[in-house]
Amino acid sequence: MFPRTPVLLAALALGCSPAPNASPRRYCVSGPEARDLLERAHGTLLLAPPDGTLEALSLPDAARRTALDSNAVSSVVRVAGPDRRGRFAVVAHSERERIHALQRIDEHGRAEVIFEGRGEFGDEAQLGQHVALDTSGELLAFVARPRPVHVGGADARRMEGDLDLWRIEGREHWPTSLRALDDSLEWFPGAKRLVFTAFVDREAARELRERHVAQGDPFASSSCDWKRVPVVHEFDFARWTVRALHVGEHPLVAPDGRSILLRDLDQNWRLFDLESNQSRAVRAPGAIWPGAVAFVDSDTALYWARPTEGVESHDDDAGAPRCALKLLDLRNGSFQTVVPSLDPRSRLSYAPRP
Helix, strand or coil: CCCCCCCHHHHHHHHCCCCCCCCCCHECCCCCCCCCCHHHHEEEEEEECCCCCEEEEEEECCCEEEEECCCCCCCCEECCCCCCCCCCEEEEECCCCCCCEEEEECCCCCCCEEEEECCCCCCCCCCCEEEEEECCCEEEEEEEEEEEECCCCCEEEEEEEEEEEEEEECCCCEEEEEECCCCCCCECCCEEEEEEEEEEEEHHHHHHHHHHHHCCCCCCCCCCCCCEEEEEEECCCCEEEEEEEEEEEEEEECCCCEEEEEECCCCEEEEEEEECEEEEEEECCCCCEEEEEEEEEEEEEEEECECCCCCCCCCCCCCCCCEEEEEEEEECEEEEEEEEEEECEEEEEEECCC
């Protein structure tokens, strides 16, 4: 049953059916919205809808431009960046040619192939759906050769592979010999450390959960009895060491490198402070899969959500409710819509302007 497709997961999270007569209003989040969050975002949001065109949305002014024409690459599976020069990385897939590739797109829209594999994207792929690009645009991290693994019940199927690092200049490749889930990957500021998700055995995960999560808190309760449990890890690129940080998945690193936002399977969120080794629950109204997209500052994050009542949204061609992209204040749970209507199959990435 897992992994589910983005459309199905979004529909489940919205509580909706893709029936033509579905009404999005009943799935809306109640307001009022904050009015001061958008001014905190000073960066570029990359949006890759299913049609293949990749747009760049400048924040906070919401100016749009085409960053990549639909004819430039095959179907975009994942996007990362942009870096300080406006370059970004994409994982692209061609069903017809059965080729998938990791490419860096320069500021003029020219594609440079970094890695290419053959086979159907999924169980036969040579690289996963997630990639991390550092702010210099030179260091890449991704999960190579991901394969399905079953570690528990019906929802316990994950893709697991080898964590690989590349320096684009000179095509230097550093296999880490670390096993990692095909989940979000992010560099810390300075690109000396990387955050990723990996399985640990049930007993070790239980001890880690008890260290950070109070008894009775639902966080990670759905996965705590799996044979192996998803845990967020830190890889020190300079020392070549790794340590387990916190039970959970989908980690995002704050711009100052001091905290990590993560979630569990059920969209329970926590903010983990690296200095104190403590975490706290975060309230994200209307959050849906996959959850947070990126930090815009140390107190504010972009996230996928249900539309807000009274804010204009649109159904897709089948009549199913579309999703919204919002900003969330991690301290108090207030939110503001950035993109009111978005296809749930879209791929997103955000980076602050230098």
